[in-house]
Amino acid sequence: MRAWAVVENGKPLQEMEWPTPEPKGTEVLLEVTHCGVCHSDLHIWDGYYDIGGGKKMSLTDRGVKLPLAMGHEIVGRVVKLGPDASGVKPGDLRIVYPWLGCGECDACRSDNDNMCTVVPRSLGVYANGGYGTHVIAPHPRHLVDPGNIDPTVAATYACSGITVYSAIKKAMPMAPDEAIVLVGAGGLGLNAIAILKAMGHRNIIAVDISAEKREAALKAGASKAVDGSGEGVTKRIMEAAGGPVLAAIDLVNGTTTARFAFDALRKGGKLIQVGLFGGELTVALPLMAIRALTVRGSYVGSVTDLRELVDLAQKGKLEALPVATVPQNQANDALMRLKDGKVTGRLVLKAEAA
Numbered sequence: 001m002r003a004w005a006v007v008e009n010g011k012p013l014q015e016m017e018w019p020t021p022e023p024k025g026t027e028v029l030l031e032v033t034h035c036g037v038c039h040s041d042l043h044i045w046d047g048y049y050d051i052g053g054g055k056k057m058s059l060t061d062r063g064v065k066l067p068l069a070m071g072h073e074i075v076g077r078v079v080k081l082g083p084d085a086s087g088v089k090p091g092d093l094r095i096v097y098p099w100l101g102c103g104e105c106d107a108c109r110s111d112n113d114n115m116c117t118v119v120p121r122s123l124g125v126y127a128n129g130g131y132g133t134h135v136i137a138p139h140p141r142h143l144v145d146p147g148n149i150d151p152t153v154a155a156t157y158a159c160s161g162i163t164v165y166s167a168i169k170k171a172m173p174m175a176p177d178e179a180i181v182l183v184g185a186g187g188l189g190l191n192a193i194a195i196l197k198a199m200g201h202r203n204i205i206a207v208d209i210s211a212e213k214r215e216a217a218l219k220a221g222a223s224k225a226v227d228g229s230g231e232g233v234t235k236r237i238m239e240a241a242g243g244p245v246l247a248a249i250d251l252v253n254g255t256t257t258a259r260f261a262f263d264a265l266r267k268g269g270k271l272i273q274v275g276l277f278g279g280e281l282t283v284a285l286p287l288m289a290i291r292a293l294t295v296r297g298s299y300v301g302s303v304t305d306l307r308e309l310v311d312l313a314q315k316g317k318l319e320a321l322p323v324a325t326v327p328q329n330q331a332n333d334a335l336m337r338l339k340d341g342k343v344t345g346r347l348v349l350k351a352e353a354a
């Protein structure tokens with residue numbers, strides 16, 4: 001097999017020839033047809049996350065080993081099954097759920113692999129992912145049939161799609177006309193609007209500092225767009241919503257956005273934190289109790305979330321995000337385009353034969 005791998009952090013990806021892995025036990029070998037290029041690949045490539053206050057969280061300290069084929073938004077065709085694998089057959093096209101854990105703890109066995117605390121084995125992070133011609137899925141239950149969905153779009157459901165879907169589920173249930181606030185109208189924000197609409201939600205308030213992004217949010221179906229810059233953002237959100245709100249999803253999650261979103265909550269309100277911008281939030285503890293508030297983090301999603309999202313898309317309710325394909329062997333160029341901020345929508349690597 002060939003891979004376009006990180007050999008040294010921050011240096012160009014290198015094309016590598018590796019022996020094609022042989023599936024053991026329940027493993028399934030797939031030939032990668034599509035792989036999305038995600039913003040978090042840039043952090044993995046850099047080798048660290050910025051955790052604020054000038055501090056960095058090193059990924060090698062957390063068990064990331066090089067060389068590594070990144071890529072966690074994978075669609076591939078089944079090539080070969082391990083002796084204990086069943087449920088798929090060679091030729092089947094599948095989305096590969098990448099957020100893997102040990103595979104054996106209660107979290108993993110209940111399809112909450114992303115909540116595993118034993119061993120992280122996420123594809124494209126701790127194990128080789130989709131920036132290669134082949135990938136190993138540890139178990140057939142991590143493979144989801146994209147059905148009639150364009151595989152280029154289906155690939156993006158494995159990360160950006162379920163990240164947003166899982167956060168929305170944490171804010172639900174809500175009546176369709178109850179205001180839900182989305183902070184950040186970039187890629188994830190537009191995705192969130194599409195998913196909320198597909199779920200039948202009608203009252204969506206998008207907040208962004210960019211006029212262009214607010215315009216895009218309205219076009220995508222947001223009911224109202226609020227300027228997130230300067231003073232008085234909480235007041236503007238409440239004006240748009242007709243009062244304090246029941247739920248806000250913060251896709252930015254920085255000191256400023258967390259503050260105005262939290263302050264806009266009403267009794268029983270929830271703030272769901274998704275973004276990794278960084279910073280801190282101070283809360284008045286008696287208010288948390290008296291107003292029965294929830295502040296909850298949300299990280300990627302489960303394989304169940306992926307199945308549900310694919311189901312929603314198969315019903316034709318989910319508007320596809322803008323995607324552009326790049327030949328697989330130009331993975332490094334694609335990554336650099338993303339780094340330079342020259343990408344609208346999502347870049348997806350595509351195999352020659354796909």
Ligand SMILES: [Zn+2]
Binds near residue numbers: 160
């Ligand atoms: Zn991602």
Ligand SMILES: [Zn+2]
Binds near residue numbers: 118119
């Ligand atoms: Zn586990």
